[in-house]
Amino acid sequence: MSAKFDWDAAYSNGAYIPGGNDFPPRWKSLASDFREEMTAVGRLKADISYGAHERNVLDLFMPRGEVKGLVVFVHGGFWMSFDKSTWSHLAKGSLAHGFAVAIPSYVLCPQARISDITVQIGIAITHAAGEIPGPVHLTGHSAGGHLVARMVSSTSPLGQPIRHRIHKTVPISAIGDLRPLMKTRMNETFHLDPVEARLESPALLEPQEGVDVTAWVGGAERPEFVRQSALLANIWSGFQCHADVVEEAGKHHFDVIDGLADGDHPLTRTLLCL
Structure with a gap:
């Protein structure tokens, strides 16, 4: 008889990364330094409200010179942890090419369900796109990768005018099928049921016609994240x-x-799209 598959281990990252516990404080430090730098030159519009909750805020980083469009980065943390302030430094690459970068926080589980977070991110993107004209490019990491993939699925909370502005979506290490998460201890926080898991799984939904999506994943990641990325693209x-x-x-x-x-x-x- 085969051993029972360990779904908790499948989604555990830090335990399988040398020095895994060192990464969050390193991100925080890099982000803080970059925020100070951008504040000093007047290129950070911090804590822009997009909703009623205290976590419904986003930071908007502005490039030098003419703005070519908007990038939105949605953070991960299994919908349960982190906020926008840990990831500010990741705006650097897009800023160098003239794109403004929005990084939102959102209400976390268990205060919100994953389906609620999807709606929040739709509102955040809509708000940021109202501030910045031109094409919109979406990316997010892990749970954030799931959320940006949802934005270009057939049941996206985004209105058609915003959908038509999205030129590229790059879910990084995304979770495209939420159903296995119901078998993890994390579901004590998510409270996912089969209906919500299916309705919130991009891989189980049709993409919007004409979207351009690249699922990006590390070759040395846990096999489940490699599988999930390949599943969505396939x-x-x-x-x-x-x-x-x-x-x-x-x-x-x-x-x-x-x-x-x-x-x-x-x-x-x-x-x-360079």
């Missing part, structure tokens, strides 16, 4: 859109996002 490639997957060699779940801070990195160039 299923969506069967519809009237462009969908592919990139496995970045040697990258794990915590350093796969580093490329967003570098304007010349393939991750940034893919996001901006």
Whole structure:
């Protein structure tokens, strides 16, 4: 008889990354330094409210000179942790190419359900797009990758005018099928049921026609995250859109996002269609 599959281990990242506990404080420090730098030169519009809750706020980083469009980065943390202030430095790559970058916080589980968070992110993107004209490019990491994929699915909370402005979506290490999460201890916080899991799983939904999506994942990530990224790209490639997957060699779940801070990195160039 085969051993029972350990779904908690499948989604556990830090335990399988050398020095995994060092990454969150490192991100926080890098983000804080960058926020100070951008504040000093007047290129950070901080804590813009997009909703009633105290966590319904976003930061908007402005490039030098003419603005070419908007990038939105949605953070991860399994919908349960972090906020916008940990990821500010990841705006660097897009700013270098003239794009404004919005990074929202959102109400976390269990105060909100995952379906509620989807709606919040739709409102945040709509608000940011109202501040910045031009094309919109979406990216997010882990749970944030799930959320940006939802934005370009058939049941996106975004209105048609915003949907038509989205040029590229790059879910990074995204969770496309939420159903396995019901088998983890995390579901004591998510309270996912089969209906919500299905309705909130991008891989189980049709993409909007004509969208351009690249699922990006580290080649050294937990096998479940590699599988999930390949699943989303595989299923969506069967519809009237462009969908592919990139496995970045040697990258794990915590350093796969580093490329967003570098304007010349393939991750940034893919996001901006360069």
